[in-house]
Amino acid sequence: xxxxxxxxxxxxxxxxxxxxxxxxxxxxxxxxxxxxxxxxxxxxxxxxxxxxxxxxxxxxxxxxxxxxxxxxx
Amino acid sequence: xxxxxxxxxxxxxxxxxxxxxxxxxxxxxxxxxxxxxxxxxxxxxxxxxxxxxxxxxxxxxxxxxxxxxxxxxxxxxxxxxxxxxxxxxxxxxxxxxxxxxxxxxxxxxxxxxxxxxxxxxxxxxxxxxxxxxxxxxxxxxxxxxxxxxxxxxxxxxxxxxxxxxxxxxxxxxxxxxxxxxxxxxxxxxxxxxxxxxxxxxxxxxxxxxxxxxxxxxxxxxxxxxxxxxxxxxxxxxxxxxxxxxxxxxxxxxxxxxxxxxxxxxxxxxxxxxxxxxxxxxxxxxxxxxxxxxxxxxxxx
Numbered sequence: 001x002x003x004x005x006x007x008x009x010x011x012x013x014x015x016x017x018x019x020x021x022x023x024x025x026x027x028x029x030x031x032x033x034x035x036x037x038x039x040x041x042x043x044x045x046x047x048x049x050x051x052x053x054x055x056x057x058x059x060x061x062x063x064x065x066x067x068x069x070x071x072x073x
Numbered sequence: 074x075x076x077x078x079x080x081x082x083x084x085x086x087x088x089x090x091x092x093x094x095x096x097x098x099x100x101x102x103x104x105x106x107x108x109x110x111x112x113x114x115x116x117x118x119x120x121x122x123x124x125x126x127x128x129x130x131x132x133x134x135x136x137x138x139x140x141x142x143x144x145x146x147x148x149x150x151x152x153x154x155x156x157x158x159x160x161x162x163x164x165x166x167x168x169x170x171x172x173x174x175x176x177x178x179x180x181x182x183x184x185x186x187x188x189x190x191x192x193x194x195x196x197x198x199x200x201x202x203x204x205x206x207x208x209x210x211x212x213x214x215x216x217x218x219x220x221x222x223x224x225x226x227x228x229x230x231x232x233x234x235x236x237x238x239x240x241x242x243x244x245x246x247x248x249x250x251x252x253x254x255x256x257x258x259x260x261x262x263x264x265x266x267x268x269x270x271x272x273x274x275x276x277x278x279x280x281x282x283x284x285x286x287x288x289x290x291x292x293x294x295x296x297x298x299x300x301x302x303x304x305x306x307x308x309x310x311x312x313x314x315x316x317x318x319x320x321x322x323x324x325x326x327x328x329x330x331x332x333x334x335x336x337x338x339x340x341x342x343x344x345x346x347x348x349x350x351x352x353x354x355x356x357x358x359x360x361x362x363x364x365x366x367x368x369x370x371x372x373x
Contacts, residue, residue, distance in 0.1 A: 011366060014359050018352075022169065025352050026162055030345025037256040037348075040355050044249045047362055051246060054370060058235070063370070 003057045010050040017043040081154040084147065091143070094136040101129030141329065145338070158345075165349050169356070172319070176360055179315065183308045183368065187214050190304075219303040228298035228306055234369035237288045241281050242365050245320075248277035249358045252327070256351050262341050264334065271331050274354070278324040285317050312368060316360055323357045326350040 021039035028035060057063030108122025147153065195212025207220040219225040232238065252274040258266030289310075292298040300310045330350045333339065339347055 007366065011362065014362065018355060018359055021352060021355070025345075025348055026166060029158065029162055030343060030348050032342040034257070034260045036352070037253065037260050040249075040256060040351065041253050043355055043359075044246070044253055047246055047249065047358065050362065051242065054366075 003053070003062050007050060007053060007057075010046055010053065014043060014046050014050065017046060081156050083154055083156060084152040086143070086147070089143075091136055091140050094132060095140075098129050098132035098136050101125055101132060103129075105129050145333070149338075162345070169353075172356070175315070176363075179308075179312050180363065180367070183312065186304055186308060191216060215305045216303055217305055225301050225303060226297060228292075228296055228302040230296045230298070232288060232292060232296065232298065234365070237284055237291070238365060238369050241284050241288075242361065244277050244281045244284065245358050245361050248274045248281070249355055251277065252351050252354050256348070259334075259339055259344050259347055260341050264337070267334050267339070268331065271327060271334060275324060275327050275331060278320060278327065278354075281320055282317060282324070285313070285320075309368065312364055316357070316364060319357050319360070323350070323354050326353060 017039055021036050021043060024035040024039060054063065105122045105124070105126030105128070109120045109126055110122075112120035112122055191212045191214055194207065194210060210218075210220075215228075217227045217229075219227045251270045255267050255270035255274060258264070258270060298309070299306050301307075327350055330347050333346065
């Protein structure tokens with residue numbers, strides 16, 4: 001269960017950082033500074049971490065394939 | 074008292090034919106699509122609507138290309154004031170807002186069906202007439218059956234998330250990494266770094282679309298998972314299909330940015346167009362992460 005919570009938290013963190021990058025994009029308007037680029041780098045790092053945790057969850061059996069697509073009718 | 078000097082000059086283009094072309098293009102696109110769908114429903118193999126749709130698409134493509142070229146040219150001639158720049162920034166904001174609401178509606182529909190409707194029809198709360206309309210209904214997700222299997226056959230099987238969807242997740246995530254490298258290249262004033270990583274990002278985007286097309290073909294021809302295969306097929310194709318359309322838009326944006334980068338349009342302190350396209354690509358990636366997690370992995 002805690003693994004799913006971590007995944008959801010990481011996903012929300014992705015949304016928060018992406019929103020922050022949008023704010024800096026609008027404020028800086030493509031002028032000097034790397035705030036937006038750095039925030040987007042953080043965003044993609046969080047996404048990679050999230051995917052790694054999902055992969056680990058599946059590999060260790062803690063994250064079952066409980067849903068869609070894998071069932072037979 | 075206000076005078077001409079009180080306000081910034083606000084550039085207004087004159088005598089442009091482009092809005093008329095855009096109206097014709099949109100009309101042909103919608104009319105052609107409607108015609109094509111009607112002919113498909115009637116069982117006709119060849120529809121003139123396909124050609125009308127193609128003509129509309131080409132007209133829109135030409136119009137948008139000409140329009141964007143004109144805007145870029147006007148920007149380079151420094152015809153735009155700060156107020157005009159702010160207008161473009163706000164236009165981007167409203168565009169993103171509409172995108173968020175768009176996907177919010179489809180994710181909302183998915184959550185609503187899965188968390189509430191499936192159980193309600195199964196008897197949680199007041200079942201009402203559903204037992205009469207759908208005898209033998211079992212509340213489960215994914216809901217592969219339909220009330221009338223003859224008219225709307227349900228899916229036989231579903232797609233395994235750990236093959237094609239996982240490949241696409243890795244492709245899109247990697248493309249976000251490469252576009253971020255390109256972003257840093259532009260900020261460091263390194264044009265070769267920008268062009269190289271941007272070209273690679275576009276290649277990943279196109280690869281994603283090819284994998285998705287293959288996945289859809291597999292779903293339709295081998296699994297019976299179609300847009301008509303009940304609520305499961307409908308939500309699946311609506312969410313992933315519109316996401317694919319946005320990947321296409323993002324790829325086109327990046328191709329335009331690549332052309333501009335090769336022409337030397339960007340500098341470290343003047344690159345809003347690129348940064349906006351880059352951000353949009355990250356947005357599309359986050360939407361896919363949401364799809365992968367909530368539609369494929371954490372379901373049920």
